[in-house]
Amino acid sequence: MIDLDDVRFRSACAIDARAVARLHADSWRRHYRGAYSDAFLDGDVVQDRLSVWIGRLSDPLPEACTIIAARDGVVVGFVHGVLGEDPTWGALLDNLHVAHGLKRRGIGTRLLSLIAQAVVERTPSSGLYLWVLEQNTDAQAFYAARGGTCVGKEFALPPGGDPRRLNGAPVKLRYAWPYPSKLLAGA
Helix, strand or coil: CHHHHHHHEEEEEEEHHHHHHHHHHHHHHHHHHHHCCCCHHHHHHHHHHHHHHHHHHHCCCCCCEEEEEEECEEEEEEEEEEEEECCEEEEEEEEEEEEEHHCCHHHHHHHHHHHHHHHHHHCCCCCEEEEEEEECHHHHHHHHHHEEEEEEEECCCCCCHHHEEEECCCEEEEEEEEEEEHHHHHH
């Protein structure tokens, strides 16, 4: 059993890109199958995510915030947000992933509270929102249990802009927290 005291949370840096990309790809393979094509998920998804994370962590934007959770030096979760991304909804929680075997242990809740803390500290009047695929009901339940409200839906964009990476026209749902400070209690 993992003790949350054994998990260290810190800002991500360039050397974390490979570990973050592997965790991100594993999460997509587990939760996005059916929405994303099997050819993409079983093929170059790790390389696709690696190129994204090398870019994000090697030359981070000033409005970006990436925090990792590590246990015994191994990345077991991460969150990535972009402050001020939308004039109506505020900061975008672009990614939140926890290693499959370590879910329901408080890591995701802590990561969510840490990104909320960054939003409150750096853009105090901002809300926080994210997109989650409609088929990812576990994630929806997680966000709803933490006060997120589903406020809209749209068709999902294909990863990397390549329509061959989608199956059909998957839908994504917007979850929002108008007051991210309410998430700080989870810290």
